[in-house]
Amino acid sequence: MRRPIDVSALYGALDSKRRMEDLSWRALARELELSPSIFTRLAQGSEPEKDSYFLMTEWLGVSSDDFVEREGQSEERRRDTVGEIATFLHSDKKLKPETAEAITRIVEAAYREMAEKE
Amino acid sequence: MNVVLPQGFKDECEEIARETREELGLDDEQRFDPWALAEFLHIDVDSIESLDQSTSRDVRRLTKFDHDRFSAATAFCKPECRIVFNPAHPPARQRESVAHELGHVLVEHEPTWPPFDEEGKRFSREQEEAEADYMAAALLVPASGLPAVLADYGGDIAATADHYGVTVDLMRQRVEHCCPPSPIAVEADNASMLMAEEAPDQAKADLEPGREVSSSETAI
Numbered sequence: 357m358r359r360p361i362d363v364s365a366l367y368g369a370l371d372s373k374r375r376m377e378d379l380s381w382r383a384l385a386r387e388l389e390l391s392p393s394i395f396t397r398l399a400q401g402s403e404p405e406k407d408s409y410f411l412m413t414e415w416l417g418v419s420s421d422d423f424v425e426r427e428g429q430s431e432e433r434r435r436d437t438v439g440e441i442a443t444f445l446h447s448d449k450k451l452k453p454e455t456a457e458a459i460t461r462i463v464e465a466a467y468r469e470m471a472e473k474e
Numbered sequence: 475m476n477v478v479l480p481q482g483f484k485d486e487c488e489e490i491a492r493e494t495r496e497e498l499g500l501d502d503e504q505r506f507d508p509w510a511l512a513e514f515l516h517i518d519v520d521s522i523e524s525l526d527q528s529t530s531r532d533v534r535r536l537t538k539f540d541h542d543r544f545s546a547a548t549a550f551c552k553p554e555c556r557i558v559f560n561p562a563h564p565p566a567r568q569r570e571s572v573a574h575e576l577g578h579v580l581v582e583h584e585p586t587w588p589p590f591d592e593e594g595k596r597f598s599r600e601q602e603e604a605e606a607d608y609m610a611a612a613l614l615v616p617a618s619g620l621p622a623v624l625a626d627y628g629g630d631i632a633a634t635a636d637h638y639g640v641t642v643d644l645m646r647q648r649v650e651h652c653c654p655p656s657p658i659a660v661e662a663d664n665a666s667m668l669m670a671e672e673a674p675d676q677a678k679a680d681l682e683p684g685r686e687v688s689s690s691e692t693a694i
Binding site: 382392400402443451453456457458462463465466470 | 494515531540546547551552554571574575582584586589590596
């Protein structure tokens with residue numbers, strides 16, 4: 357049975373290297389001849405297809421075993437990594453303070469539910 | 475405040491929209507479903523009413539009393555994200571709001587925190603908002619498909635808006651941007667410009683390409 361990939365570590369490694377090389381995700385996708393949507397799905401925690409995964413590890417210059425999870429590692433990682441909160445907001449620019457507070461709490465609740473799911 | 479989109483940005487958005495529609499199996503004359511794109515990208519999209527009970531008062535405020543102030547947000551538990559939207563708005567506006575949030579993701583904006591300063595004033599990100607607006611508009615109403623669809627509806631903007639599932643406001647802006655006047659109309663305009671001896675400079679300025687546009691104009 358195929359072991360799961362540590363998607364979070366893979367995404368982090370790709371993100372670091374593409375930033376160092378000043379590449380957007382879209383430019384990286386072009387370079388690897390992949391669809392840019394693969395990287396969005398990767399950010400969402402979805403495993404890439406085998407062929408895409410090999411292209412990514414090749415670009416990173418690492419072994420394809422490097423992101424394969426050890427037994428029990430997945431649970432351990434979930435406990436250790438809670439992402440940082442951030443947002444895009446589509447609202448009026450001028451808001452009453454209580455409306456701004458309500459929006460902030462809504463975004464925090466959406467974040468909390470995602471973090472708890474990890 | 476006036477917002478000028480970077481050189482080439484609009485063409486890039488149209489190209490991203492074309493590629494995205496292709497991945498979803500849509501041509502440029504079909505209605506685009508932002509929820510289908512979110513599903514394709516594995517991004518959850520939920521109404522704010524689906525959030526946990528602790529937010530019920532805030533949800534009531536944003537859907538009943540201040541319902542016009544908040545459209546949608548993308549919450550990041552980096553790098554993962556989730557879109558929440560205001561269900562109190564009409565369907566066309568909801569589609570535009572969700573497409574706007576996906577627009578931020580597609581043009582790779584960096585999300586931030588906190589969204590407001592200590593006095594509750596929103597941090598200004600007008601450039602990014604205008605860019606996400608344009609990306610959303612290109613997804614919903616592609617420049618390459620609009621002229622043919624508009625012609626099919628005999629130039630009826632409301633019917634074309636209904637076809638693409640967007641607001642008449644957005645459609646009006648897209649028509650202005652994507653459907654330049656026909657050569658016959660331009661010839662007529664040129665003729666009237668030659669006759670406009672009283673204010674020739676103003677007439678020329680009206681036709682000047684690449685002029686600065688206001689944020690509302692850019693949001694197409």
